Amino acid sequence: MKQLSKRAASIHCIKQHISLFACPFCHTQMQLNDSGTMSCSQKHSFDMAKQGYMNFMTRPVASMYSKELFEARQEVIASGLYDPLQRRIAELLKNEQMILDTGCGEGSHLARICAQLPQAVGVGIDISKEGIIAAAKFYSDKIWCVGDLANSPFQSKSFTTILNILSPANYEEFKRLLQPDGKVIKVVPQEGYLQELRRQAFADSEKESYSNAQTVERFKDSFAKVDVQRLTYTVQLSTELVPKLLQMTPMGWHIENSTAVELPQITIDVDILVGEGE
């Protein structure tokens, strides 16, 4: 059988889930034709890119994240640094079907979590086109969208789970998108997160340590039922991965002499916030 192009395969995949989509301008139902144009009843239209993603941006935005940052992130995540976090999230989602990752970046967390959940349909949205191009390149079996998580191109009550990993959030929009028993899982860095890197980047400055207590409080105020789990672990880092780690976060850019950096180990320290109900 002839192999479908990335674009044709993504058109085929999105057609099966077209009921998830709503126009980001007028919020009406969308249709997708065979040539890859998605349009609403008011004739706002959006095209499938050749790399296999949909672009729903309604205004231009400049992203601080580059192709190189997302490709470095992909390599670091592929090394297994976030495996315990992805496993913990997958355990929380045993029977979940429709998963939206908001601020998904280059898509590795969503892909690796869905790989542990055979029933799940994964959709990722990010405002950075570079991130979504990388996601569509690495993981062609998921639905990838460039768009604003605060004004997303999806119908209300479409998702059983919303993931929000190390990214900004919009809880009103998340509640609109969730099915009645759905949950939001937000991952927030805590004091020890990449602390070995932070110490070298911001030695002697107040940025050397930080707290996300306010973010956690705001999450608690936004949902009826909230569970908070802390996950902290330290892993050995191979020397080849050090330059990738410096590239994958703006924190690494503060280090002037990056070749002198020694990072034999690195710590992941996050709160996993699970929220349900209004």
Ligand SMILES: C[S@@+](CC[C@H](N)C(=O)[O-])C[C@H]1O[C@@H](n2cnc3c(N)ncnc32)[C@H](O)[C@@H]1O
């Ligand atoms: C620190 S990165 C985290 C990416 C990914 N979740 C990860 O952990 O590797 C934050 C991401 O949020 C995205 N982002 C920021 N504002 C956004 C918005 N309004 N809508 C969608 N994505 C947004 C950025 O483009 C970036 O990819």
Ligand SMILES: [Zn+2]
């Ligand atoms: Zn419209």
